[in-house]
Amino acid sequence: YPSRFGLDPKSVGGDADILLKLIVPTLKSLKVEDIVFDIGADLKNVSMHIAENINLTGGAAHFAVTGKDLKATGRGQVAGVEANFAWEENFNPGPDRVSTHIQAEAVIDEALRVRLGVDPGPYLDGPAAVKVSMAGIGFDPVSASAEVTLDDASLSIPELGYAKAPGVPAKATAELTRVPEGYRAAPVRLEGAGIDAELDILLGRDGALLAINANKLVAGRNDVDFQIDLAGGKPRVSATARSIDLDTLMDALFQPSESTVVNQAQAAVGQSPARPPHLAMSIRADRVLMRGGVEARDLQFDVDLDHGDLVGLLLYGKLDSGEMLARLWPQTDGRRRLVAESTDMGVFIDGLSSFGSLTGGYGRMDVMLPARGDDAEALGTFEMRDFKLVDQPFIVRLLSAGSFQGLLDLLCGEGIGFDTLTADLAMQGDRLIARNLQMKGSAIGMTADGYFDRQTDEVKASAVLTPIYTLNTLFAPVPIIGPLLGGKNGILAVAFEIAGTTDALDIGVSYLSPIAPGILRKPFEYDSPVEKPEG
Secondary structure, eight states: OGGGGTOOGGGOEEEEEEEEEEEOOOOSSOOGGGOEEEEEEEEEEEEEEEETTEEEEEEEEEEEEESSEEEEEEEEEETTEEEEEEEEEESOOOTTOOOEEEEEEEEEOHHHHHHHTOOOGGGEESOEEEEEEEEEETTEEEEEEEEEEOTTSEEEEGGGTEEEOTTSOEEEEEEEEEETTEEEEEEEEEEETTEEEEEEEEEETTSOEEEEEEEEEEETTEEEEEEEEOGGGSOEEEEEEEEEEHHHHHHHHHOGGGOHHHHHHHHHTTOOTTSOOOEEEEEEEEEEEOGGGOEEEEEEEEEEEETTEEEEEEEEEEETTEEEEEEEEEOTTSOEEEEEEETTHHHHHHHHHOOOSEESOEEEEEEEEOOTTOOSOEEEEEEEEEEEEOSOHHHHHHHHHTTOHHHHHHHHTTOEEEEEEEEEEEEETTEEEEEEEEEEOSSEEEEEEEEEETTTOEEEEEEEEEESHHHHTTTTTSTTHHHHTTGGGOSSOEEEEEEEETTEEEEEEETTGGGSOGGGGGGGSOOOSSOOOOO
8 A cells, every 4th residue: 555655664663662443344244444544663774765865764763653644754864974854755645746754954974975976076075964855646746845054164265256255155056947848957056155057957957058048147257148959969058247257267168177167068978078069159248357457348259069070259348448259150162261450469468378578569470270080280460560568577587687677677667579470370189389480670670489288388499689689680681691691580599498397497508699690590499399381
């Protein structure tokens, strides 16, 4: 009889003091429903199967059972954690009507969250006080609710720039209802100091994540609402924002090994978290906070990543002193062209990389990426004009090593102005290569070849620095005489090389190069660390 209501008598154990009242009518055709019983029981060491991988053990409870219903209250261990519980079961609810109500309260630590498969990883550390209730047909949920108090836990969402220490109040609540697709958790609210979110989450019958809508998300420097559609095997994100932190978002997209959000989204659609991100995203934002304190307005950001391969990109925004634009689109031969330009390239570069030593200037990068699956170098060009270099620590060290005190004072003051910068770019794997880099200004000029490895942070380059560039290269365009007098590097110049990592660069200076004018300086220059491209 109990099995008709989802109870397996074999799964129930414990010690009991029972008071039983039983009325059995003397009918020829006796039915179970005709038997009247009233059972009161005080139980100890109660054990009972509740749901898959969830059991009640070691409990003390009071049960009252009649022919109409069951009511129980008590305390025990649910899935290994001490909990208070209440259970009501209606034995005659009618077809497809709710028959079961369960409530439980417990404090859940990280070990139990892992065991139950609900651990949010590095986002939550420490105990969480949980209150849950469920209404269902037997133990098949129709609706449920949960309240999680996070006051004693630390909460961290680095992708949003948000963190909460233990002792700071925060609370999450959720309401769950059954829908044709499975279950809908709405609203899901997270409230606390520095965060205010309201989500709508759609789950399949098997618990798989199908879609997420954020009606409100205020956290860190973000104020946004978004939708994530996980159907079709590729997450698709669309968002509108009053303010968005593009700095942390780009880290999540392009450094997926450090982003649990990206990993979990990939896992939700059957992708290995170890694989590069596979998603499409479209964002519109009134205000964008970038690196280096740079702000942009009226952002349009569309990106399409196919297992780490960038197959589509559009980035447009307004800066305080100009505009920025980046585009990537496929070519007929399978290659992809990437163009980025800005009327204030110094600010644009600062916003993307926190390199704030360039100010002003128009700039443009034009790179042709190889077809997907092709290991060939991505080749392109970069150019800037009418910009300044200011207070750059590496250049300060270089000028100090070369005893260019006047240029050093200028760099640390108003900056050194340049008329043009040109370079041939190449990208192969994690290595960014610059060939034939030339910077020209009235006070200084420089030529260089080198590379930067994004995986190891390794930097290596050889260069020639020419002071008083305009006068020093006055004869460069003159046939025969110009090359003899040093060509584009001028009559007097200093050869140097750099090697190391971005955190520890070593500078080597060829001290004989300044006293070897023009063509005689060539033997004292450092060899280029990069090979010339084929053809």
